Amino acid sequence: MKPANLTINPRFDTWLKFQADETVRVATGKVEIGQGVVTALSQIAAEELDLSLSQVVILAGDTDQGPNERYTSSSLSIMDSGAAIRAVCAEARALLLRRAALRLNCGGEQLSVEEGAFLVDGASTGLTYWDLANDVDWSQAPTGEAIPKATQDYRIVGQSIPRHDLPEKLTGRAFIHDWLPDGVVHARVLRQPGRGAVLQSLDEAAIKRAAGADIEVLREANFVAFVGADESAVETAAAAAPEHAQWSGAPQINPDQQEAAWLRDQPAIERKFGAEDAAAPQGDLVGELVQATFSRPYVAHASMAPSCALALFEDAHLTIWSHGQGMHPLRANLANVVGLPEAAITARHMNGAGCYGHNGADDAALDAALIAMRMPGRHIRLQWRREDEFGFEPFGPAMLVDISVRVDDAGRPSDWTAEIWSPTHVQRPLPDSGSLLAAEALENPPPVQIPDDPPEERGGGGTRNAKPYYDIPNSRIHHHLVTTPPVRTSALRTLGALPNVFALEAMMDELASRAGEDPLDYRLSLLPDQRARAVLEEAAARADWRSRGAGGEGRGLGLAFSRYKNTAAYAAVVVALHVDEEVHLEKICVVADTGLVINPDGVRNQLEGGVVQGASWTLKEQVQMQGPGVTSLDWDSYPILRFSEIPEIEAEVLDRPEEPSLGVGECAVSPTAAAIGNAVAHALGVRIHHMPLSRQRIMETLLT
Amino acid sequence: MPETYKLTINGVAREVVAGAALPLIYVLRNELGLMGTRYGCGLEQCGSCMVLIDGEPSYACTRAMDSMAGRDVRTVEGMGTVAAPHPLQQAFIDEQAGQCGYCLSGILISAMALLERNPDPSRAHITAALDGHLCRCGAHERIIRAIGRAAAVMRGEERP
Ligand code: FES
Numbered sequence: 001m002k003p004a005n006l007t008i009n010p011r012f013d014t015w016l017k018f019q020a021d022e023t024v025r026v027a028t029g030k031v032e033i034g035q036g037v038v039t040a041l042s043q044i045a046a047e048e049l050d051l052s053l054s055q056v057v058i059l060a061g062d063t064d065q066g067p068n069e070r071y072t073s074s075s076l077s078i079m080d081s082g083a084a085i086r087a088v089c090a091e092a093r094a095l096l097l098r099r100a101a102l103r104l105n106c107g108g109e110q111l112s113v114e115e116g117a118f119l120v121d122g123a124s125t126g127l128t129y130w131d132l133a134n135d136v137d138w139s140q141a142p143t144g145e146a147i148p149k150a151t152q153d154y155r156i157v158g159q160s161i162p163r164h165d166l167p168e169k170l171t172g173r174a175f176i177h178d179w180l181p182d183g184v185v186h187a188r189v190l191r192q193p194g195r196g197a198v199l200q201s202l203d204e205a206a207i208k209r210a211a212g213a214d215i216e217v218l219r220e221a222n223f224v225a226f227v228g229a230d231e232s233a234v235e236t237a238a239a240a241a242p243e244h245a246q247w248s249g250a251p252q253i254n255p256d257q258q259e260a261a262w263l264r265d266q267p268a269i270e271r272k273f274g275a276e277d278a279a280a281p282q283g284d285l286v287g288e289l290v291q292a293t294f295s296r297p298y299v300a301h302a303s304m305a306p307s308c309a310l311a312l313f314e315d316a317h318l319t320i321w322s323h324g325q326g327m328h329p330l331r332a333n334l335a336n337v338v339g340l341p342e343a344a345i346t347a348r349h350m351n352g353a354g355c356y357g358h359n360g361a362d363d364a365a366l367d368a369a370l371i372a373m374r375m376p377g378r379h380i381r382l383q384w385r386r387e388d389e390f391g392f393e394p395f396g397p398a399m400l401v402d403i404s405v406r407v408d409d410a411g412r413p414s415d416w417t418a419e420i421w422s423p424t425h426v427q428r429p430l431p432d433s434g435s436l437l438a439a440e441a442l443e444n445p446p447p448v449q450i451p452d453d454p455p456e457e458r459g460g461g462g463t464r465n466a467k468p469y470y471d472i473p474n475s476r477i478h479h480h481l482v483t484t485p486p487v488r489t490s491a492l493r494t495l496g497a498l499p500n501v502f503a504l505e506a507m508m509d510e511l512a513s514r515a516g517e518d519p520l521d522y523r524l525s526l527l528p529d530q531r532a533r534a535v536l537e538e539a540a541a542r543a544d545w546r547s548r549g550a551g552g553e554g555r556g557l558g559l560a561f562s563r564y565k566n567t568a569a570y571a572a573v574v575v576a577l578h579v580d581e582e583v584h585l586e587k588i589c590v591v592a593d594t595g596l597v598i599n600p601d602g603v604r605n606q607l608e609g610g611v612v613q614g615a616s617w618t619l620k621e622q623v624q625m626q627g628p629g630v631t632s633l634d635w636d637s638y639p640i641l642r643f644s645e646i647p648e649i650e651a652e653v654l655d656r657p658e659e660p661s662l663g664v665g666e667c668a669v670s671p672t673a674a675a676i677g678n679a680v681a682h683a684l685g686v687r688i689h690h691m692p693l694s695r696q697r698i699m700e701t702l703l704t
Numbered sequence: 705m706p707e708t709y710k711l712t713i714n715g716v717a718r719e720v721v722a723g724a725a726l727p728l729i730y731v732l733r734n735e736l737g738l739m740g741t742r743y744g745c746g747l748e749q750c751g752s753c754m755v756l757i758d759g760e761p762s763y764a765c766t767r768a769m770d771s772m773a774g775r776d777v778r779t780v781e782g783m784g785t786v787a788a789p790h791p792l793q794q795a796f797i798d799e800q801a802g803q804c805g806y807c808l809s810g811i812l813i814s815a816m817a818l819l820e821r822n823p824d825p826s827r828a829h830i831t832a833a834l835d836g837h838l839c840r841c842g843a844h845e846r847i848i849r850a851i852g853r854a855a856a857v858m859r860g861e862e863r864p
Pocket residue numbers: 742743744745746747748749750751752753754763764765766
């Protein structure tokens with residue numbers, strides 16, 4: 001089947017360029033966000049083209065020269081871009097081989113390629129790809145029909161190739177933040193406290209005095225920026241600005257609204273999936289009803305680096321440099337707000353800190369673009385402050401999950417209902433959507449977007465992984481897509497899967513204990529998929545699951561399983577911990593099956609990172625709000641897991657070379673959260689249903 | 705009023721003109737082009753900006769220039785280069801310790817200070833030395849391993 005991204009970008013030369021220095025430039029629309037994708041894609045290209053890795057140069061995220069592959073999200077880069085690059089490279093190799101056969105007057109079966117050089121019957125010919133590249137019309141469309149290399153012939157795919165980007169990052173300049181073009185102008189912004197807030201007065205003179213050096217104040221409607229050659233002066237100005245600004249009409253948030261429980265009574269779009277509603281108990285539905293409510297609060301991406309962007313407006317062309325996840329969509333959104341045609345905008349990706357979803361990157365890009373349009377010919381470097389990122393990033397939504405299960409005579413679930421309350425999980429900027437922050441501050445802000453969620457066939461948003469992967473005769477989802485959350489929400493690693501798996505896997509433990517069975521055995525009895533069974537059994541064996549005691553004495557061992565989106569990578573996690581006044585993680589073991597593995601160490605790295613981030617969200621994190629907005633504006637009020645709290649982590653990946661590659665970035669996160677919840681319940685003998693499982697919650701639970 | 709400060713940066717004597725209250729991070733990055741000292745919070749809470757001042761790990765984001773006269777500053781650029789990395793940098797590459805990498809240069813600085821004090825640190829010593837650092841990507845386990853490995857190499861017990 002032809003990869004979809006080849007149909008969207010139907011020219012060879014969008015993907016491949018044979019360069020004069022005997023390298024091949026391979027372009028992708030996916031970008032490096034710390035997950036190692038550039039290295040993995042270069043392995044796929046080098047493999048199919050029979051090149052060495054040093055002969056492959058990746059161009060990632062460039063609207064002028066590379067393909068449009070939308071966003072780097074949802075663990076799809078290897079499945080989407082990897083499939084397209086594999087097909088394009090296999091076909092380019094076939095085209096060049098045909099030329100070589102003619103030129104060398106030999107049969108195709110006599111030819112082979114080594115590092116881009118043709119061999120006839122194993123003997124070198126002196127002829128290379130680069131000698132023939134000009135004979136091929138690369139403007140043609142790939143058919144997607146060339147047969148790629150057989151997996152047993154792989155020499156580069158499947159190897160733990162070290163990341164290309166790491167040495168620079170360990171020695172100095174490496175990020176967009178580190179680029180200071182000649183004559184660069186630094187900029188900071190003063191944010192509208194919330195949508196609809198109107199700037200009544202701004203004491204510019206006082207702000208300039210505070211800055212202590214020459215700065216300019218740019219103001220358009222409710223958008224304010226401080227610009228100047230001296231970065232510390234614009235930083236000082238931005239820090240001083242809030243006390244010299246008067247706003248009216250700022251929203252007022254009541255602290256109740258920061259809790260997931262608040263969602264239950266809010267206006268919502270009602271969505272239903274799965275089996276018909278359970279009628280009055282009859283027939284199969286006779287049986288005990290087990291119910292419980294679980295929740296997660298709003299959580300943050302909390303990238304280590306506040307967002308940054310550079311912009312230059314020159315000769316009626318806007319160039320933007322950004323660490324966002326999709327350069328083509330960003331270009332379309334910018335075009336819409338600044339009133340330029342897309343052709344007059346170039347968007348280029350540069351490395352930023354890990355983002356884990358939709359953070360402030362795109363908003364910072366618009367901020368920089370607006371300033372650049374007013375200062376033609378100057379490079380603008382716009383940097384958010386720490387409090388900007390914590391205050392204005394789009395958050396991972398709070399979720400409230402009610403699970404109701406009918407249990408049959410054998411103690412097995414016969415009917416499963418997940419009722420979910422959640423604001424939208426994806427509000428990436430779309431043209432006209434109004435979800436780029438600065439657009440809301442301008443004259444004629446775009447209309448408020450009616451929220452939507454990703455469709456079920458793409459894994460859903462609030463519903464993601466709410467349907468059990470276990471063998472259960474009837475299951476249904478009732479999703480209340482809450483339309484009026486107190487803060488902007490958008491894509492955060494796993495979307496709704498973390499709260500849903502936390503709830504689902506807690507319920508599985510509950511059902512096992514009612515049935516008087518071991519949680520592992522109980523799950524296996526409902527899991528026909530061999531790959532699912534294999535990860536669970538392997539994780540249990542590695543973590544010595546069978547030694548698990550009765551619990552209730554402060555030490556806990558908990559287990560959880562999930563197949564991401566119910567269609568992607570499998571992961572099982574076992575957590576060992578103890579609880580006194582708070583939870584102390586001791587050891588976490590994760591085993592995943594991600595199909596064909598491109599880079600085993602890269603996969604383990606992603607699994608380990610997913611474990612830590614999942615643990616941090618589960619144990620520590622909640623966005624605090626009051627008054628006009630977010631009040632957890634620094635790392636003290638928004639703590640994350642620290643070095644002293646990191647457990648020993650064992651990550652293993654079962655290689656399945658015969659199976660297609662499945663994205664790996666998200667699969668470990670949700671089962672980690674659930675396994676921690678189950679281990680805490682095992683340790684305490686009582687379950688905590690609401691995240692975070694913080695010291696305060698533990699104390700409340702122990703005292704009641 | 706700007707003043708002239710004499711200090712040593714990565715072994716080289718420097719004179720810089722700066723305001724008394726200017727945080728060191730701006731001098732390193734914007735005047736001297738030493739971009740490995742990174743801004744993460746400006747609040748002494750994340751460790752992205754860590755440098756050694758007279759051998760002590762210190763936050764460059766808040767350290768005012770008027771306390772810097774005569775000091776010895778070391779940044780990640782003074783440790784090694786891509787072509788000739790410090791054993792710690794090499795160990796981070798060998799362990800592939802990092803994802804986005806934003807936190808790493810500050811962590812390398814604290815790790816270097818640790819190994820200069822304690823050539824054979826336990827896991828607990830390492831995590832204690834790094835507790836002023838945050839890593840949002842969750843590369844902790846590898847970072848801890850890499851520091852242990854660098855220590856062994858620097859003691860001559862393990863081949864680089
Ligand atoms: S930037 Fe200095 S500690 Fe965060």
